Amino acid sequence: MPRYRIKFSKQGAARFISHLDLVRTFERAMRRAGLPLVFSQGFNPHPRFSFAAPLPVGVAGEQEYLDLELVEAWPADAVARRLAACLPEGLTVAGACPVPGHAPALMASVQRADYRVHVQLKEALTPEQLDECLHCLLSLPEVTVIRKTREGKEKFYDIRPGIFNLTGRIDGPEVLLAMTLQAGSGGNVRPEEVIAALAGKCGLPVLPGALEIVRTGLLLAGDETIA
Amino acid sequence: MINLEKILPRVQKPARYVGGEWNMVRKDWDKTPVKMAFAFPDVYEVGMSHLGLQILYHVVNSRPDTLMERAFAPWVDMEAEMRKAGLPLFTLESRRPVKDFDLIGFTLQYEMSFSNVLNMLDLAGIPLRAADRGNGGPLICAGGPCAFNPEPLADFIDFFVLGEGEEVLHDLLDLYRDCGGRTAGRAEFLRRAVRIPGIYVPSFYRVTYREDGGIGSIHPLTADVPELVTKRVVRGFDRAPFPTRPLVPSLGVVHDRAMLEVQRGCTRGCRFCQAGVIYRPVREKSPATLRAQAADLVRQTGFDEISLVSLSTADYSRVDELVHTLLDQFAGLGVSVSLPSLRVDAFSVALAREIQRVRRSSLTFAPEAGTQRLRDVINKGVTEEDLMAAVSTAFGAGWPAIKLYFMIGLPTETDDDLAGIARLARRVLAEGRCQKVPRGRLKVTVSASSFVPKPHTAFQWEPQDRLAELRGKQAYLRDALKEKGLVFHWHEPEVSFLEAALSRGDRRLGMVLEEAQRLGCRFDGWSECFSFDRWREAFRRTGLEPARYAYRRYNYDDILPWDHIGAGVSKAYLIKEHRRAMSGRPTPDCRAGKCPGCGLCPTLEIKPEIDGREINAPLPDQVQ
Incomplete structure (x- = not known):
């Protein structure tokens, strides 16, 4: 069966959709898009697609991936276009590309994730600090x-x-951090844990309860790029 | 636009509050003359499962000159955050305060949501009492089943809409626009609205009370106000507007599937059932209309399940044919067809077996009472043989679990009727064993709710059982149903007691509702939020007794608090039905062709519509 990798983003209102609900939301969008879906066998058939890595509720994702199987080959850009036109607010499709059938499962290829974290400060900080x-x-x-x-x-x-990487800059009353963290089946490091460690062990004056986290990208094994 | 960014990360299920769902309509605020907010007094997941919301959203947003947006009751965590941040109740579409709208329409689906109606007004920054609201603010209206006794909410709602909203909403929106919008003033709008059939303006009536607490009189204040306001019904239901592009929630809701309304109304005539009266007459859509609507629904929503909804779908005259054509139509699309409820007979089970692709583990039936005598009293046209045939077919088809719904505290109930519930449950269990259902999986669940007398039914005059009696009956059943394979569920009798008080209440209960809201009552339908003590305190502070409302036995000639509200069925008929109930005589469904004379068709100048066509039920020899 032809397989496609879809690159999408989950922002705005959609970042509050839980992973389980996101699965259902995409399933409905795919059906509305009239894509020739492959259904799982059994009493309760579902279209066959899988996500790279679930996003926690409230965390936006700028470059997320899912793999989708179809019963017949379509031009990848047609798959992307049709799906894009059927998604609710906050979910957008950036592109699609065919994936060879022997390629490893998407979820197993995830290695690292990039995050941007907006941290509100209790007190002002100099760049040196x-x-x-x-x-x-x-x-x-x-x-x-x-x-x-x-x-x-x-x-x-x-x-x-x-x-793997941690940089930051002061942006008015907040700090903007960029970090690359382990993700995928080998284990996950959560940005909140890094922030808590910065506050607890290194004295970053974090204002509690006011984090905004965006997953800006996912690094896949073999660094497969996507249109 | 209200900024929720700071508070959303701190609440459960923030997706409840952000909107943006597929098929959401967000119109240009400045270019749309009339703006209405639909307010559902419960959480998002409940409100979004309500077909009425989808229908009215479609009706209003289909007009170029009007818009409708949605507001739901924020869950307690969100309410606390909103109050702390000083944020008012808002709509999901434009995230504007509901106070900015021209009209706010509440739907009243159950009495235990009344405290949420008041709390939502309070959260919106709108004075609770209509009399305290000046010009410039929105008009507050309410409809739905509980509007058929609107009196407990009379002080808070500017006007009620009785019956089906599809057509009357147009009349109201036209009037609002013709009045010149907000500039006309509330009084002028209400004076004109009261001339629209189905519109009840409570402030235009005066109610007096007798020394014994009963109603002395209900009078319109002026001559142009009708003495009786009768409900609206949609004629030509086959052509009625239906949303084939409904909102598709992005958050799992209670009924998370496409809803196709196959018919409206049910004339089986169960004597406790209010829906059977207020949605009369029966009107079916034609199979051709339903096929087209189903195809459109699936295309526009992407749902994997389509539910054929109505009060009793197995009664739809061409249900077998419809189900099979839909199954063929959707084969290969991964879309299943489902029935929301089953009639107690083998036919329904056979139908369910054919269509249920997802084999849910249990089937539910509602015999309602434990003996034939009591089932005749309530006019539940179901025999023990029907039930046994149904469960036998179900076990035989592989369902290992059966749920049985009963009511306790029904009028004339005796110990024998209670024993009958246990006996029936055991007989069903024995049938399961006989059919070789594996012991570990065989389960018969008995749910017993407490009877609540409802306005506009044959039992509207009947008192509710006292709390102690209901508790005693529950204890009896708990004991009588102790056996491996039997499970017993019951409802909190305190909730049913308040439901009875509110459902048969009068205007004075407005004081109680106001106190209850002040004391923090909300989400009373949710056991984690309900507090009987708070309600008792609210009653105590006003000097009113809930027992006087719940336990009162009315006489036929008493003036009932809802006597000026017309559901179309005559009081003479309800009296006749009550008498027939007391002597255990059943009344047949008018679908069968014989008119029992409820009076609705002549009063509303309407006829039942079967298979998309009007029918004439032959009149009985004399219609009372």
């Missing part, structure tokens, strides 16, 4: 966070190896 703060975190040998397991137990986890 900010640099110091970021440097402080990056020079720590390990950054241990506590995560809750599904059973509710607490578990220690070192996020430092999963922080």
Whole structure:
């Protein structure tokens, strides 16, 4: 079956759609678009498509991916155009390209994610102080966070190896951070954890409860680029 | 535009508040003369499951000169954030304060949402009492089933819309535009609106009370105000406007599927049922119309399921044919067809078995009462044989679980009727065993709700059972249904008690509602929010007794608080039905061809529409 990789964004009102609801929203959009979908077998057939990596509720995604199977080959730009015309507000399609049938599953190819985080500050900061703060975190040998397991137990986890890049600049009353973090089946580092570590271990004066997080990109294995 | 960016990250399910769904209509505010907000007094997921919202949204937004936007009750966490930030109630489309609209229309689907109506007005920054609202603000109207006894809300609502909204809404919007919009003033608009059939302006009536607490009189204040306001009904239902481009929520809602209304009204005549009266007469759409609407719906929404909705879809005269053509039509598109409820008979089960691609684990039936005697009293035309045939077919077709709905506290109920509920449940369980349903999966769930007497029904004069009696009956059933494979569910009797008080209440209850809102009552239909103590306190502060409303037995010649509201069915007929109930005599459905004489067709000059055509039911020898 021909497979297509769709590059899309989830912003504005749509960033509040949960992952489960996003699956349903895309399923309906694909049906409205009249795409020749491939349905799963069984009592309750669903069109076959899968996302690269779920986005948490409230986090916008500027370059997200999903792989979609069709029963017949269509020009990739027609798939993109038809789907784009049937999406609700805040979801847009940037393009589509065919994916070879033997390519690994999309979810398994995700390696890193780029984020932009807007942090409100409790007090003013100089650029030098900010640099110091970021440097402080990056020079720590390990950054241990506590995560809750599904059973509710607490578990220690070192996020430092999963922080690949961290830069920032002052923008009026807030700090704008850019970070590249580990993502995918090998493990995930969440931007909130990095911010909490910056606040807790390196003295970044974060105003609690006021983070705006945007996932700006996903790095896939083999660095497959997309139109 | 109201800025929610700061508060949305702090609330549960923020998608409830942002709009942007597929098929949403956002019109140019400045170029649209008349603006109306549809206010649903419950959360988004409940409101978006309501077909009435979709119909009226379509009707108003189809006009070039009017727009409609939606507002829902914010959940308690969001309300707290909004109040803290000083943000008013807003609509999803343009995120404007509802106060900026010309008209705000509430839908009243259940009594326990009344506190939310008041709370939404308060959150909108609109004075609760109509008398305290000056010119310049929006007009507040309300419709839906609870508008058939609007009296508890009479002080807060400028006017009520009785019956079906599709046509009367046009009359209202035209009038508003012709009056010159907001410049005309509320009094002028209401004076003219009262001449539109189906419009009830409560401030134009005076109610007096007797010493014993009953109603002394209900009088229009002036000669041009009708003594009886009768509901509106849509004629030529086959051609009625229907939204084939409904809003498609991006958040999982209660009924998350395409809704195709196959007919309106149900004339089975269950004597406790208000819907059976207020949606009369039965009007079916033709299969051709339904096929076209179904195709359009699926194309425009992308839903994977289409539900054939109505009060009793298995009664649709060509349901078998319709279902099969739809199944053929959607084969290969991954779209399934479903029925929202089943009649208690083998035919319905066979139909459900054919169409249910997603095999849900249980089927639900509503015998309502445990003995034939009581089922005759309530005119539930179902026999024990019907039920056994239905469950036998269901078990045989592979459904391992059955749910049975009953009511307790029905008029004339005896211990024998209660025992009958347990006996029926056990018989169904035995049938499951007999049909070799695996022991671990076989389950018979019994749900017992408490009878609430409703206005405009044959039981409107009947008292509700006392709380202690209802609790005792629940305890009895809990005991009697203790067995592996049987599960018993019941409703909080306190909620049913307040529901009875509000459903049969009069204008004085406005004081109670005001106190209740002040005390923090909201989302009373949600067990996590409902507080009986708060309601008791609200009644105490006003000196009114809920028991006097819920437990009163009215006489036939008493003036009822809703006597000036007409559902089209004559009081003489309801009295006759009440008498027949007391002597256990059933009344047949007029679909069968014999008119029982409810009086609706001559009063509203309408006829039942079966299969898209008007029919004449032969009149009985004498119509009372």
